[in-house]
Amino acid sequence: MNPLLTAGRIGIVKLSSLGDVLLATPVATNLRKASPGAFIAWVTDHRFSEVLEGNPYVDEVVSLPPVAWPPWKRHARQGDDGESLLQWLTRLRRLRLETVIDIQGLLKGALVALASGARWRIGGSRDREGSRYLANVLVPQLPAEAGARDGYLRYLEHFDIPISDPRLVFALQQSDRLAGAWILDSLRSGTVIAMAPASGRHTKDWPLERYAGLADRLAKEVSAQILLIGSTKDQAAGAEVQAGMKAKALDLTGRTTLRQLAAVLERCSLLIGGDSGPLYLANAVRTPVLGLFGPTNGCALVSTLGKESVLWKPPTCAPCRDWDCRKGECMLAITVEEVLSRALWLLGGSTRCGKSAGSSQQAGEE
Numbered sequence: 313m314n315p316l317l318t319a320g321r322i323g324i325v326k327l328s329s330l331g332d333v334l335l336a337t338p339v340a341t342n343l344r345k346a347s348p349g350a351f352i353a354w355v356t357d358h359r360f361s362e363v364l365e366g367n368p369y370v371d372e373v374v375s376l377p378p379v380a381w382p383p384w385k386r387h388a389r390q391g392d393d394g395e396s397l398l399q400w401l402t403r404l405r406r407l408r409l410e411t412v413i414d415i416q417g418l419l420k421g422a423l424v425a426l427a428s429g430a431r432w433r434i435g436g437s438r439d440r441e442g443s444r445y446l447a448n449v450l451v452p453q454l455p456a457e458a459g460a461r462d463g464y465l466r467y468l469e470h471f472d473i474p475i476s477d478p479r480l481v482f483a484l485q486q487s488d489r490l491a492g493a494w495i496l497d498s499l500r501s502g503t504v505i506a507m508a509p510a511s512g513r514h515t516k517d518w519p520l521e522r523y524a525g526l527a528d529r530l531a532k533e534v535s536a537q538i539l540l541i542g543s544t545k546d547q548a549a550g551a552e553v554q555a556g557m558k559a560k561a562l563d564l565t566g567r568t569t570l571r572q573l574a575a576v577l578e579r580c581s582l583l584i585g586g587d588s589g590p591l592y593l594a595n596a597v598r599t600p601v602l603g604l605f606g607p608t609n610g611c612a613l614v615s616t617l618g619k620e621s622v623l624w625k626p627p628t629c630a631p632c633r634d635w636d637c638r639k640g641e642c643m644l645a646i647t648v649e650e651v652l653s654r655a656l657w658l659l660g661g662s663t664r665c666g667k668s669a670g671s672s673q674q675a676g677e678e
Contacts, residue, residue, distance in 0.1 A: 314471050314472070315410075315411045315431075315432035315434065315449060315471070316343065316346075316347070316411060316413075316434075316468070316471045316473060317346065317347060317471065317472075317473070319347075319350065319410040319411040319432070320349070320350055320351065320410060321350065321351045321353075321407065321408055321409050321410045321411075322343065322347070322350050322351065322352050322353070322409065322410070322411050322412070322413070323352075323353045323354070323355060323374075323407070323409040323411070323412040323413070323425070323428055323430060324336070324339060324340060324343075324352065324353070324354045324355070324370075324412075324413050324415065325354075325355045325412060325413065325414045325415065325416050325421045325424050325425050326339075326354070326355075326356060326415050326416055326421070326464075327355065327356055327357045327360075327376060327416050327420060327421055327424070328356070328357045328359070328360060328416075329360070329512070329589065330360055330363065330570075330588075330589030330592070330593070331587070331588060331589040331591065331592040331593075332460060333356055333360045333363045333364070334363060334480050334481075334482065334589070334592040334593060334595075334596050335460045335461040335464065335480065335592060335616065336415055336460075336461070336464045337363075337364075337367065337369075337480050337481040337482075337596070338461060338464070338465060338475070338477065338478045338479060338480065338481070339413070339415065339464050339465060339467065339468060340352060340354065340367065340369040340370050340481070341369045341477050341479075341481055342465065342468055342473060342474070342475050342476060342477060342478075343369070343468060343473065344368075344369040345474075345476055345477070346468070346473040346474070351371050351372075351407075352369065352370055352371050352372075353370070353371060353372045353373070353374055353407055353409065354367075354370045354372075354373050354374065355374040355376060355404070355424055355428075356373065356374070356375065356376065357375075357376050358375045358376055358377055358378060361373050361375040362569070362570045362571055363482065363570070365483065365571070366483035366485055367481055367483050368483060369481065372407070374403070374404060374407070376400065376424070377395050377396075377397060377400050379397050401427050404424075404427060404428050405427070405428065405429050407428070408429075409428045409429070409430040410430055410431055410432065411430055411431070411432040411433075411434065412424075412425040412428050412430040412432070412433050412434065413434045413467050414433065414434065414435050414436075414439070414443070414447065415436070415464050415467060416443075417435070417436050417438075417439040417440060417443060418439070418440055418441050418443055419440075419441035419442060419443045419446075421443065422435060422439070422441075422442075422443035422444075422446040422447065423446070425446065425447070426446050432448065432449055433446065433447045433448050433449065434447060434449045434450075434451060434467060435447030435449070435450055435451070436450065436451055436453045436467070437450045437451060437452050437453050438453050451466060451467050451470045452470070453466060454466050456609065456612065457609060457611065457612055458612060459609075459612035459613055459614075459615055459616060460612070460616075461478065461480070461615070461616045462478075462615055462616075465478065478615075478616075479596075480592060480595050480596035480616070481596060482574055482593060482596035482597055484571070484574050484575060484578060484597055485571075488571040488572065488574060488575045489575045489578075491569070491571065491572055491575070492568065492571075492572035492573075492575040492576055495562075495564065495568065495572065495575075495576050496575065496576065496579060498562065499537065499539075499562075499576075499579055500537045502535060502536075502537070503534050503535065503536040503537070503581045503582075503659065504536065504537045504539065504579060504580045504581050505527075505530055505536045505537070505538055505539070505580060505581060505582045505583070505584065505655070506539040506540075506541050506576070506577060506580045506582070506583045506584070506585075506590075506594070507523055507526075507527060507538065507539065507540055507541070507553070507583070507584050507585060508541050508542055508546075508583065508584070508585030508586070508588060508590040508591065509523045509540065509542065509546070509549045509550065509553050509585070510542050510545075510546035510549035510550075510565075510588075511585075511586045511587060511588035512588065513607075513635050515606065515607050515634070515635055515636075515637050515640065515642075515643070516586045516587050516588065516605075516606060516607060516608065516643070517549075517586055517643065518586060518604045518606075518643050518646060518651075519643070519644065520549055520552045520553050520556065521556050522646075522647075522648050522651075523553045523556075523584075524552075524553050524554075524555075524556030524557045525556075525648045526584070526648050526651055526652060526655075527553065527557050527559060527561060528557055528558050528559050529648065529652050530652070530655065531557075531559035532559070533652075533656070534656070534659060536581070537562065538557075538559065538561040538562070539561065539562050539563075539564055539576065539580065540553055540554060540561050540562070540563045540564060540565055541564050541565060541568070541573060541576070541577075541590055542564075542565040542566065542590070543565070543566060544565075544566035545566075546565045546566065547565045547566045549565070550563045550564075550565035550566075551563065551565075564576065570593075573590070573593065574593055574596075574597050577590070577593060577594045577597055577599050578597040578598075578599060580594070580599050581599075581600070581659060582599070582600050582601070582602060582655060582658055582659055583599055583600070583601045583602070584601075584602045584604070584651065584655060585601075585602075585603065585604065586603070586604050586605070586606075586643075587603060587604075587605055587606075587608045587613075591603050591617075595616070595617060600621065600658050600659075601617055601621050602621055602623060602651065602654055602655055602658060603617055603621060603622050603623065604623050604624075604643070604646055604651065605622060605623065605624040605626075605642075606624070606626070606630065606640075606642030606643040606645075606646075607630055607631060607632050607633070607634070607635075607637070607642055608631055609624075609626075609630075609631040610622045610623070610624025610626070611624065620654065620657065620658060621658070623646060623650065623651065623654055625642070625645040625646055625650075626642055626645075627641045627642055627645065629641070629642075630642045
């Protein structure tokens, strides 16, 4: 029996992070195309539920409230809406899921799948933290070199579900553009380039002074308006890039919601940044990107972003997961001239330069 094609009620568990949830969205797309009548729910961390808001391929988003993790550190605490973990678990069970695909691959996701009460719990053969022992169906996983998106889609291919649309999905609505109108109205009609200079790991960050130098070159050579984007914790990085520039940038770090940021990125001609959420958010709203990769495997993202959108010059030690590395050779190997040359090539091949607001339709758009 095929636990996906025969199930009427299916759950997807992908809790975090921003980029990984976006990279997993094609799972829902292709699952829906294969089982158009199925009920599909997605369980995600409360911080990333906005990513799935309005997704036309997901019937219900189940937002996991903030809980202490590992669980033995502290009892469950209430979320912003007052829902306790016990209340949330009750709501999860009421969905009556028959099959759950756990593509988180860690203990927390496996516990969510187990708590759902689903008959079939699908996990990966190399899932960590003992989570594979909580699954009762294991999928042979692709090697890490295959990339996150293709690895997630492997869960469908194993059950003979064809992959007809591998694109990332972010259902941008007109209401999001209206909410971000205070920013959109300040954007010029010409070339607008967004830069995301910070990520969650310092080892994945290109030097801030190089972002500043690149921004000045792009402002001069293509008269680009430069935007600096990121979360509240990235504000210091944004301020440092601006301080190192001769041109004036519009610094939006920490000033937008996720959905406002998506509306801004839709208007951009190009996004330049490291391996972080904004890179995949821009791709999901069909904006060209240039990803600067170091410790993470840039080749693994070629199938998702495109060959020309990946810049990776790995030393012999890359890829790696040494998040405490202080050498930074992999990111230092990328020069301003190389990024500038690739950016100009992408801008030359993009039909988005000077594109008017709202002219790129997104999945599920109102």
